[in-house]
Amino acid sequence: MGSDLGFGLVLPLLEQPVDGSTPRWTEIVALATQAEAIGLDTVWTADEIVWRFPEWSGPRGWWECLAMTGAVAARTSSIQVGTxxxxxxQRNPAMIANAAETLDEISGGRFVLGLGAGHDGGGAAEFGYPGGRTVSRYAESLEIVVPMLRGETVTFEGEFHRAQGAEVVPQGPRPGQVPLMLGGHAPRTMTLSATHADIWSAFATTSSLPSAFEPLTHQLDQICESIGRDPATIGRSVGVFVEPGDADVAESIGFGVAITGSNDQIIETLAEFSSVGVTRVEIVPYPNTMATLERLAPALSALI
Incomplete structure (x- = not known):
């Protein structure tokens, strides 16, 4: 069948919502190498601390993002690896650029820097991070991260962040060329994506179905046009839950409506994303295990 869409796999860094079981490194790296073997183009690591959902029996923690990204990059050979x-x-902006260059070196030029504002829930307060005005902090962070990522020396004095002659050295295999993907669901963060990013990113909140993302991609088109950017020059990546079969467990535990059904039905639904302005689909299998990925493999192989 084939498709013009790109497809990625979000790796399981979160403790299992239902029973609290921990995804072990052996499982995570096995999923990354299996995604590579299937032919997916990217594996992704999330940057969260603790999640609490009313449907869960208790809080669930996450493995640390940058450490896991470096490990996955070192154990794969051809697939892109992204945050x-x-x-x-949660990050000093100059060190974000430094980490990106380091991860591009480890991966041999396969790293994608996904970056967003973050949020002051989910364990941020417990870990000592500041609360409030997260988008303003993020906007300032980009004033340092973006030029440093593109090889510039940066001096910046803001309300939240500062740098004095900061530059990234040493440099990896693609100086100034690490792809930048910026997350955003609201007009202000989407405008930052349209201004700075190679790829805009969003994820499923209430629904993983293609129709749920059409208003966002339409809004992104309008924002690009308003700032003088050709909408065709920015990629559109969306993260969705895919649960083969008809159990609907993902929805019952707070992840919203998932993409479900037989492999043929899943293929049909995933293929629809191109018609709503999406260029990449990042898949969160439910449950996020090797058994689920193997069950989905025929559908994914048919799409890539």
């Missing part, structure tokens, strides 16, 4: 998405709230 989905790194939290600007």
């Amino acid at each position: 989905w998405v790194l939290s600007a709230l």
Whole structure:
């Protein structure tokens, strides 16, 4: 069948919502190498601390994003490896650029820097991160991250962030060329994506179905046009839950309406994303295990 869409796999860094079981490194790296073997183009690592959902029996924690990204990059050989998405709230902006260059070196030029504003829930307060004005902090962070990522020396004095003659050295295999993917669901963050990013990123909140993303891609088109950017020059990546079969467990535990059904039905639904302005689909299998990925493999192989 084939498709013009790109497809990625979001790796399981979160403790299982239902029973709290921990995804072990052996499982995570096995999923990454299996995604590579299937022919997916990217594996992604999320940057979160702790999640609490009313449907869950307790809080669930996450493995640390940058450490896991470096490990996955070192154990794969051809698939892209990206952060989905790194939290600007939790990171010094100059060090974000330094980490991106380092990860591009480890991966041999396969790293994608996904970056977003982050949020002051989800364990941020417990870990000592500041609360409030997360988008303003993020906007300032980009004033340092973006030029440094593109090889410039940066001096910046803002309300939240500062740098004095900061530059990234040493440089990896693609100086100034690491792809930048910026997350955003609201007009202000989407405008930052349209201004700076190679790829705009969003994820499913209430529904993973293609129709749920059409208003966002339409809004992105309008924002691009308003700032003088050709909408065709920015990629559109969306993260969705895919649960083969008809159990609907993902929805019952707070992840919204998932993409479900037989492999043929899943293929049909995933193929529809191109018609709503999406260029990449990042898949979160439910449950996020090797058994689920193997069950989905025929559908994914038919799409790529």
